[in-house]
Amino acid sequence: MSHSKPLLQIHELDARYGPVQALCQVSLSIDSGEIVTLIGANGAGKSTLLMSLFGDPLPAGGWIRYQGRDITGLPTHEIAKMGIAQAPEGRRIFAAMSVEENLLMGAIPVGADHVDADLIKVFELFPRLKERRNQRAGTLSGGEQQMLAIGRALMSRPRLLLLDEPSLGLAPLMVQRIFATIREIRESGATIFLVEQNAHHALKLAQRGYVLVNGEIRLSGTGEELLADPEVRRAYLGGQG
Amino acid sequence: MDWHILAQQLVNGLTLGSIYGLIAIGYTMVYGIVGMINFAHGDVYMISAYVTAICLAVLFSFGIDSLPFALLVTLAVTMLITAAYGWTIERVAYRPLRGAPRLAPLISAIGMSLVLQNGVQLSQGAKTQGVPSLIPATLRFGEGNDFVQITLVQLMIIVVSLTSMAALTWLIQRTSLGRQCRATQQDRRMAAILGINTDRIISTVFVIGAAMAAIAGVLVTLNYGSFDFYIGFVTGIKAFTAAVLGGIGSLPGAMLGGLILGLSEALFSGMVNTDYKDVFAFSLLVLVLIFRPTGLLGKPEVEKV
Ligand SMILES: Nc1ncnc2c1ncn2[C@@H]1O[C@H](COP(=O)(O)OP(=O)(O)OP(=O)(O)O)[C@@H](O)[C@H]1O
Numbered sequence: 040m041s042h043s044k045p046l047l048q049i050h051e052l053d054a055r056y057g058p059v060q061a062l063c064q065v066s067l068s069i070d071s072g073e074i075v076t077l078i079g080a081n082g083a084g085k086s087t088l089l090m091s092l093f094g095d096p097l098p099a100g101g102w103i104r105y106q107g108r109d110i111t112g113l114p115t116h117e118i119a120k121m122g123i124a125q126a127p128e129g130r131r132i133f134a135a136m137s138v139e140e141n142l143l144m145g146a147i148p149v150g151a152d153h154v155d156a157d158l159i160k161v162f163e164l165f166p167r168l169k170e171r172r173n174q175r176a177g178t179l180s181g182g183e184q185q186m187l188a189i190g191r192a193l194m195s196r197p198r199l200l201l202l203d204e205p206s207l208g209l210a211p212l213m214v215q216r217i218f219a220t221i222r223e224i225r226e227s228g229a230t231i232f233l234v235e236q237n238a239h240h241a242l243k244l245a246q247r248g249y250v251l252v253n254g255e256i257r258l259s260g261t262g263e264e265l266l267a268d269p270e271v272r273r274a275y276l277g278g279q280g
Numbered sequence: 281m282d283w284h285i286l287a288q289q290l291v292n293g294l295t296l297g298s299i300y301g302l303i304a305i306g307y308t309m310v311y312g313i314v315g316m317i318n319f320a321h322g323d324v325y326m327i328s329a330y331v332t333a334i335c336l337a338v339l340f341s342f343g344i345d346s347l348p349f350a351l352l353v354t355l356a357v358t359m360l361i362t363a364a365y366g367w368t369i370e371r372v373a374y375r376p377l378r379g380a381p382r383l384a385p386l387i388s389a390i391g392m393s394l395v396l397q398n399g400v401q402l403s404q405g406a407k408t409q410g411v412p413s414l415i416p417a418t419l420r421f422g423e424g425n426d427f428v429q430i431t432l433v434q435l436m437i438i439v440v441s442l443t444s445m446a447a448l449t450w451l452i453q454r455t456s457l458g459r460q461c462r463a464t465q466q467d468r469r470m471a472a473i474l475g476i477n478t479d480r481i482i483s484t485v486f487v488i489g490a491a492m493a494a495i496a497g498v499l500v501t502l503n504y505g506s507f508d509f510y511i512g513f514v515t516g517i518k519a520f521t522a523a524v525l526g527g528i529g530s531l532p533g534a535m536l537g538g539l540i541l542g543l544s545e546a547l548f549s550g551m552v553n554t555d556y557k558d559v560f561a562f563s564l565l566v567l568v569l570i571f572r573p574t575g576l577l578g579k580p581e582v583e584k585v
């Protein structure tokens with residue numbers, strides 16, 4: 040994999056919901072093997088960016104390239120089959136299905152061949168899910184649902200994993216576990232695009248980061264650079280650390 | 281009341297209820313996945329009655345004399361052709377309206393229903409059609425005037441219906457296709473993000489619904505022998521009532537609702553009055569809608585996630 044070709048490249052992307060312009064001329068790129076984070080306040084457009092990678096909403100302008108191929112405007116399910124997976128905002132697990140069925144849903148893009156081995160891997164990563172594999176997913180705790188959303192995304196053996204605020208609403212101990220898991224997933228070879236409001240944790244974990252303000256990229260840099268940036272410290276780190 | 285009259289009504293009710301249940305499946309699955317009442321579904325059932333008659337006529341004109349073989353071929357052909365109707369209706373009348381206001385597909389459904397009725401009336405004629413009674417055998421239990429009878433066709437209706445329902449339940453609960461249907465029903469956009477072609481799943485659901493209605497159409501045609509272009513209307517509303525009674529959107533609910541409606545209608549006919557049995561069914565629909573709109577097994581619209 041050469042360095043000149045990023046795994047994901049977004050160029051001057053626009054997205055809108057009716058009259059609302061949610062993303063404006065967003066450009067960014069992610070190389071294979073990186074953890075890249077996107078931070079921003081509520082309503083900045085972070086989730087919109089992740090969803091528009093799946094064509095939902097369809098980009099109103101600009102283009103998206105994945106592994107050198109233009110994927111702008113492809114049907115959502117086709118994009119999933121190319122090795123991009125998402126643990127979305129709000130987790131969106133299938134509440135009426137069992138934990139195991141939810142995980143099986145994640146394996147659709149790769150077919151049934153690896154399912155058993157991949158289930159074992161996910162259960163190693165999240166032993167809680169193994170204990171609850173036959174339980175109705177809607178009855179899981181918030182943290183367990185987040186594990187399930189991530190585990191479900193991993194079942195498709197993604198090259199690029201999109202995580203939308205995985206630490207949201209979790210107790211500090213659980214947040215640490217989730218971040219440790221993200222590092223483990225990276226080590227197993229996936230590239231990670233992490234949306235977070237927990238800027239401190241995210242910037243420490245990531246190689247590089249972008250700051251989104253009102254649908255526009257305001258800043259970018261390495262994790263350390265952004266952690267040291269006065270504007271980032273004031274707006275996203277509460278002046279701490 | 282004598283035991284044999286009660287038992288006879290139970291047999292009749294179970295037969296009727298199996299049919300309602302089979303047709304109700306189409307209403308409930310389509311509602312579950314696209315949130316609309318497919319008012320053309322009753323007419324899809326009507327189409328299957330015509331296909332049954334035509335298919336039997338063709339087979340016999342070729343001199344096929346093995347009845348079981350003729351019935352199996354008829355069942356398969358009717359399911360196939362009726363399923364094609366279900367698939368086409370979704371493509372032509374509903375898919376272009378996806379994302380439109382809820383009223384639009386509803387109006388389109390009523391339009392589709394009229395198109396099917398009038399199309400059949402024009403091509404096949406308005407008069408009542410019939411097939412000869414092919415399986416006259418009857419089983420009788422009891423002596424003298426105290427007996428219960430079940431025709432072989434009735435027995436066939438009950439067995440085939442329950443088997444089909446069991447097979448469908450297995451498909452939905454245990455297979456990957458079934459999981460994809462349930463996922464699409466619960467969160468269509470998330471299902472797409474997971475790589476499911478949700479348009480294809482929606483088509484599949486219309487095909488399954490139509491195929492189940494086709495099984496009902498074949499069985500009813502063998503049982504009553506006569507039909508016209510209008511039979512989809514009343515039977516359709518009855519099956520819709522069954523789906524609402526069981527909880528619209530719920531597959532086991534549709535089957536249960538069908539059986540309960542069939543049984544109570546038969547008991548009402550047997551004990552009170554036959555002329556008012558349709559009024560009875562529709563009153564039941566109104567009562568359910570007023571007092572328990574989510575039906576017996578339905579879930580409230582909003583679920584905690
Ligand atoms: N489905 C929608 N319809 C209309 N507007 C929307 C929709 N989804 C998001 N928006 C608007 O688009 C903007 C960006 O929303 P988005 O959800 O992408 O923000 P976010 O950065 O993910 O915020 P948060 O941190 O709260 O999750 C907001 O102004 C929001 O109100």
Ligand SMILES: [Mg+2]
Pocket residue numbers: 085086087128203
């Ligand atoms: Mg968000």
